[in-house]
Amino acid sequence: MSASDAIDFALAAYREDGVWQVAELTPDHAVDVETLALALRRFPGDGGAVGLVAVDEDFFVVVRVAGPRTRVMLSDVSAATEWELAATVVEHLGLPLVDDEDEAEPAGDLELLSDLGVDAMDLAEILDDDELYPDEMLSEVARALGFGDLFDDVVGLTSA
Template structure:
């Protein structure tokens, strides 16, 4: 697990408090599995829950949305579970089987996770299908659509377009 944490591109919490978005970095201690990550996200004082955005090895991302006792998930590529403990934990949490060797990269979980925040399931699926986008770029676009793009880009170190 420790060597996998070195491959984490970023892990962030995003939440709204008093109508303003706040983006905070999560420590790698919070990335052991979905339960640990969700527990860490619940500590933030979001008015309507908290989003977790994790990108790993410029390869895939995990989106987590917690609100009260609810944990909702989106994994950008099921095949990541073959090598990455966090991705395997997402599939386990979703009660999905481990990927087979011949499985194609596809998302798992709720593609419409952010529909109420302005990112429809169709838009999210389209972004995930865009092979030109790295996870940080995709999540930057999602953050922009939701309303915290500049904060996201500042924390991750991306230059806003």
Template structure:
């Protein structure tokens, strides 16, 4: 398993007073999904918080918390063999761990952002595109309304 150094970026996004806020997540909450969810609960959000995490340049994890539940989407289930955080995501979902010959495929809840304006079909299409994790999550952030803040936080520049 690769350690925490494989996490390229880890951001929390949350609504406060009707506006999106974006903050860096600390390494201490990137241990597993449960610790990450507990870390997201500390943000003073109107209706829960999101974590947008680039595991490497090709894989990402989106976690959404509310008082009642933790929902997530892992862009590629095969990453559970490489990253502990991805492994705990697969465990949280109650899915079998991938075999060596398994194909790349998303795992989790494609509807987790539907009420925020990114429906399951759009999210599935974005996950399926052959693009870097920061580019996909940048587009997701733009659709949600905090694209510029996300891009600044991860160091993306417009071309």
């Protein structure tokens, strides 16, 4: 299975005139941090664009671009041992590569969405919920940011 086949979804979310917009990205946009950031910079957006990528029901990545700045958060640092996208996040963050036995811990900038309404504590609480799959975690994040229904429609989650 190629890396792009494992992508559950890749989305860009951005606010235009204060209203959230969600656009699908191709799996090819989600092969590494640099390609994803480049794709996100195409979107207008007040305050940049947010990329949400879920991979193989295993982990997710949030990338936020604003101007030249790229901020990144990985839901599970141990995913870097198996997945190229996760490995590029770890490399982007300048972290040492972990081994398979490491705990599933998030890595990166947990504050990357705080000015939009999801601070590090909110994000950590969502990440700590072992009952949720990555798409469900991202749905919670999207809901907290104010575009949960749009997110659920695009990725095919039914609202509870």
